[in-house]
Structures are given as C-alpha cells and as structure tokens.
Amino acid sequence: MDSRMSRGNMLEMSGINKSFSGVKALHDAEFAVRAGEIHALLGANGAGKSTLMKILSGAYVADVGTIRLDGRELELRTPADAKAAGIHCVYQEVDTSLVAQLSVAENIFLDRIATHKTSAWLNWGRLYMEAEKLLSELGLRIPVRKRVAELTLAEKQMVLIARVMAEEAKIVIFDEPTAPLSTEETERLFQIMNKLKETGIGLVFISHRLHEVFQICDTITVMRDGRIIVTEPASALDTADVIQAMLGRSLEDEYPKAEANIGQTVLSVKDLAHGQRVRGVDLEVRRGEIVAVVGLVGAGKTELSRLLFGADSPERGTVEVDGKRANLASPTDAIGSGLVLVPEERRKEGILVEESVLHNLSLPVLRQMTKWGILSGAREKSNASGVVERLGVKTPSVNQLTGYLSGGNQQKVAIGKWLNTDADVFVFDEPTKGVDIGAKRDIFVIIGQLAAQGKGILYLTCEFAEAIGLADRILVMCDGRIVKQFHRGEATQENLLYYASAGQGEPA
C-alpha cells in the first residue's frame, strides 16, 4: 500500500505470493493492521482470505513476501513461531483448541502450564485468581473452576479469547467467530472485541455477515481471486460497494422472487415433541409455499429438522405428508414418505467429502441406478451431470472429490442429491451457513424453483433477513415451541428478534 497507510501500522504484510501445485492463491497481497483497530477481511469463498491468514498464523509459508510486526521482520515457519510473535487465532471450531476435561483457568493458562514458564510447582490459588481477574477485565462471568466441557459454545469462545489475552497477543484473528453464535452472544462478543481494541491489540475479523462488519469494524479490506481489491475505512464504504468488490459485479437482488402457486397442504405436523428442545410443534406447509422457521441458536430448529427426517425418533406427535401418515422410523423411511433434509452440518452430514460428486449424487437414488443390483455407469453419469448442470455446480468434473469444492458448491451437491427422489417436502437447516454471497443467491434461486415445482419448503434459519426476504410465511420458534406466525411482508427483524428471544407477549 502507499506510504500514507504505513504510518502507525502494527502489522504489515507486503508482496505476499502463494501457489498451491501451480495454482496461484495469492497475488502480491498487501495487508496492514494498525494497533487498536478492528480490520475486516472480506471475500467470497476461495478469494484467498484464509490462505492469507494461514500465512499470518504460520500454518502456511508464503512463497514470496515479508511480514513485519512493530517494524521488525518476522520469519513465520510454524504456528508456534506466530504465537511467539504475538499473533493468535480464534477459530470457529473452538473445541479443537481447548482441552474439554480441564478447568476454565487451566485452559486459559494452558501455555504457561504446559511449558512450565513459572516454576515446577503450580500455585493453584494464584492461577484461579489471575484467571478470574482476566475474565472480569473482559467483563465475563464464567466460573474459573468449571470444566470446559460443561460450557456453552459461546463461553468456550470467551475462554479462548481470555487465553489469547493471557499470552499477551498483539494481533488476534477472528475467523468467522459469530457463525455459531446467537444474536445476544454476538453482541457480547463485540463488546469484548471492543475491549481488546482499547488495549491496543490489532484485530482481524473475518465474517460473511456484512451488517456485523459495518457494526464493529474500523477498516475493511476486500479480496477477490487472490488479490486485494480495496482497503478503506469502513465509514467510506457501504454494503453495495463491498458486495461489488467481492463479486466484481453488482448484486441485482439478494432475494430473487420465485413465482409459485400455493396449493394443497403437503406437510402437516401435529404436537411433535422430543426432550427439552422440541416441545410440541404444530405446523403446516402447502405445495409451492416456502415456510421459514426462525429462532435463535438453541431454539430447537435443528432438533425439529432431525425429527421430521427420522434421524431422531419423536416422543409424541404425528407427521402427515400429502394427507398420509409419514413413517419416520429412519431417514430411509422418511425419504420413502417424501420428506428430505439438507442438514446444517454440511461436511459431516450433508455430503461425503471424500467421495466424488457423482457418488454423492447417486447415493439416495442408488436403486434407480441399478438393475439386478448392478450399477449402471451411464445412468449414474447422466444423473450426476443432469444435477450439476441444473444447479450450476462449479466442478471440473463429476468425478471431483466433493471436499475440494467451495462451500456453496458443496451445498448445491447436498441439495442436488435429493432432486431425483420425488420428494414432496424439502427441509433446509441453515442452508447458507458458511456459503459466500454469490452462491447464497444461487441457493435461493434453487429453493424458489423447487417451490415453483409444487414442493413444500421448510426453511430453518437464524438469519432473520433471509426469512423475511425469502419466505411466504415465517414461524418463530423459541424454546422448542412455535410462538408466532407472520405472513409475507408483516415481519421485521426487530419483531422477529423480539418473539425469538422473549417467546411470548406483545412488543412494547
């Protein structure tokens, strides 16, 4: 960047280039972070932001380029080098970074304990006291003696942040930290990030949620195709600028309207219940209708989706598809009854990442691909190519391993595998999670097309804006129950949030 920027920069990455087996992932990337700022790093999946951050955190080594911290050039060959220099990461998967069996305090000072930086003997009293002090500085109330395994996901994230503080970080990278958080938890995280900022730490914030970026960040850098497209103060940009920079084109309409005729009731759920998370749900979906179920994390949406798909068995309640009682003893039976699910955990549940696109797409319809138990290569191929073409899956060939595709294209495979099953009802659980903004629109188009074909769509999400933009009807779920219904055009983000968190009554 120019010399105007370099003054006051704590971290400067310049001329960073990186290739993977001949494919250039980063072209001369320049990235700088000042002390005491929150710097957003944005880009569609595959834009190069994770490669850049992996270089910064020592997971990859750049082919060419320099990294300076406080004016001193760093040689980062391993994650340990980066940590020693004061560069830390708060990953989305907090569980891999924490030791579940140990207490909060032990986790916070793990580095010190593990390396015996103090002395051979641990002063437990002091350890707990220091941990408490650190947490209270961050404004957190987490019992320091509690085992990490008993914490909520948001609390674990806080423990991780406290640990980063304990290790005297200078630069902290937050990689999509808000993706698994509820709205209140996100607010709390932002307060803490602001506190970190006040202490002079430089924060890098990676998120797909643009409204959050504008809420909290001072500076925004957008990447595309391995290059830095723009670095500007957040106040100088708006959402449209950012999207344009990310996509290289302007986004016409985030929520394409689907024209569908709403017909007969196709899904009817009565008093469905299982444990604490789903406590008697009634709902109906008609043919051609998109019904969104919104709720905060933990409201019971995922559990509801698993019950509908026979992945878990309900304690009570009935489900009818097209007027017939559905057999939900197992997913196999649910599919037979005309219900399919695109699950939230795409890489673990939606697709087999180590199998080809073709194998993934054949899986639910293997019977159609076989005669006398023998698979027909031609039939499999035409099934897979048909789906790939219809959904616009970007893949070099149908034989590509699905894990190598981008998040959005993996999601298209997870949806596409159901297209030839003759399902009547499609249940989507957070289908846009971890999907970049271009692919998001594609997924909305696909869902609209399914509705137009007369399928019933149940769309479970914690992104209120998506529900408002997409759904014909919105049901608000709170604490395992449907507490409120809105028709298209009636709901606002505020009243959805109100019912999702309070559960009942009327907004003041």
Added chain:
Amino acid sequence: MKNKWMDYLYKYGALVFIGVIVLFFSIYNEFFFTYSNLTDILRSISIVTFIAIGVTISLTVDGFDMSVGSTVSLSTVVTATMMVWYEMPLVVVIIAPLVVGAIVGLINAFLIVKIRIPDMLATFAVMYIISGVHKTYTKGYAIYNHMQMTDGSKAPGEMYKDFLWIGQGELLGIPFPVILMIIAVIAVHLFFKYTRWGRQMVMTGGNEEAARLSGLRVKRVRTYAYIASGVMAAIGGIIFAARVGSGQIDAGSPMLMEAVAAVFVGYSVLGAGRPNVIGTFVGAVLIGVLVNGLTMLHIEYYVNDIVKGGVLVLALAVTFINMHRKRT
C-alpha cells in the same frame, strides 16, 4: 517436485518393492523364479488372502474384524469333524463351516451395531471366545482320520478324497486354491465397484452419519459386512482343512497378523488410500514372496514374524504419513 516424487512412491511403492525383491531373490537363487516356485507362493498365500478379504470388507465399512483368525480355526475343525466324526455328505461338509462363519459375523455385528461396542474391542473379545469354542468343541485335540476319541473308541470317518482336492488339486496346471483365490479377488473387486450393495458399504465406511442421512440403512449394511467377513474367513478355514488333510487346532491365529499386514500394504497400492481388494491381494503376494525368498536363503522360520511385523509397520507408516500429508 518433492511432492510428485512422494506421490509416485506412495502409488507404486508396494509394486516396486515386490519387483525389487523378486529380482533380488531370482538372482540369488535360480529356483526362485520357476513356475513351480511361483505357483507355490500363490498357493501359500491363498488362505491368508481369503482372511485378508474378510478384513478388507470390515475395514471398508470403517470397522475392523479381529476375529477372522479364530473363525478360520473354528471353520477348519468344523469341516474336519463333519467328515471324521459324522461322515456327512460333501455338501454339508462345505455348507456347515460357512454357516458357522456367518454366525460369528452375526455375533460381531450384534455387539458392534446393536450394543455399540467399538469394532476393535468387540471382535477382540469374540476372537478369544471363538478360539475357546473351537478347542472346547474338539476337547483340545486335532482332528484326523479315525482319530482316537476320548471315550476310547475310534472316529468312524476320514477326510474325503474329493474334499482334499479343493486344497491339493490342480486345474490346467494351476493349484485349485489359487484359482479360488483369484476368483474371489475379482468377484469382490467387482462387487465393490459395480453393485449397489458394494457401493453402500463403501459409502457407509466413508461417513456413516452422512450415509444414514442420505437414506442408507447403515446398520444393515454394516451387519452384512461382518457376515461377509466371517464367511470369507470360513472359506479360508475350509481350504486349510483340505490342504493339510486334518483339522488343526489354532490353525488361523497366526494368519490374522499376515492378513492385516496385507490389507494395509494394499491401502497404498496405486494410490487408493482406502481398503481395496486388489491392493490386499498385492499385499498378500508381497508377504508371500518375502517369506518364500527368506526360506530359500535358509533364514530360520522364527525370523518370519519379524519380517511380517516389519512389513505391517512399514505399510502403516506409509498409510499414515500420506494421510497426514494430504491433510496439511
């Protein structure tokens, strides 16, 4: 550049290794590279290959069947007693051990799929139980023609000639067990590649939860895999009985180790990176060639275990190094 080299080594390492040792032994000993010795090697690995196919099938569904060795032992003595003690018709002689193998598989599947004991531990326990069962069944004695019974009488029957042909006969100059082995390898390969059930097993092993949420009945698939594994081991036991003409105690237990080594050598063959039956066969050949060659070098038999263990460690090292290399 270095990566490419590693990829080649991973893909072709096992095959190149076989080539090198064959070359070495051929130069060292003129009898090594003769038709009769090569068929000898293949005949010697035929039984282990059947067991290894069983292990391959269990690994394909992301399980592990350690009980196959004991199943071989049980199948061998059941086969022998059907003739020596009971003088059953040949059909029964062959069907009985197959049924026994299937039952062992069913027990494994019950423990793993229904009770949810981890595969390795469940089959480890079953391995001991089956080992005890087969010795209890014969009261600890080997089964041979007109054997002395514990009550003082003599057993009525002897091993049938037609039956012994399975283990000792030849077709077109090729030992019959070798023919059976090659048919089995090809059949199982085709099964995994071209049949719905084979595909279901591969998918279940790839990610059980994702497979279940795609509509597969994964418990049923895993049950079938364990039954198939038991039946493969039983076939190994039948051939063993036919080969030695008696029912030996503990015939199968040393073969478990060889079979597992063969399967893990097979992981890397042609870069498969997963259990595959062609690779398993290559692994069995590798071990067979090594053992045969070392015997020709007059290296004592008790060294063989070191060699087999070494091959297993090497195969595991290659498999896991490559797995971690891929991940980073």
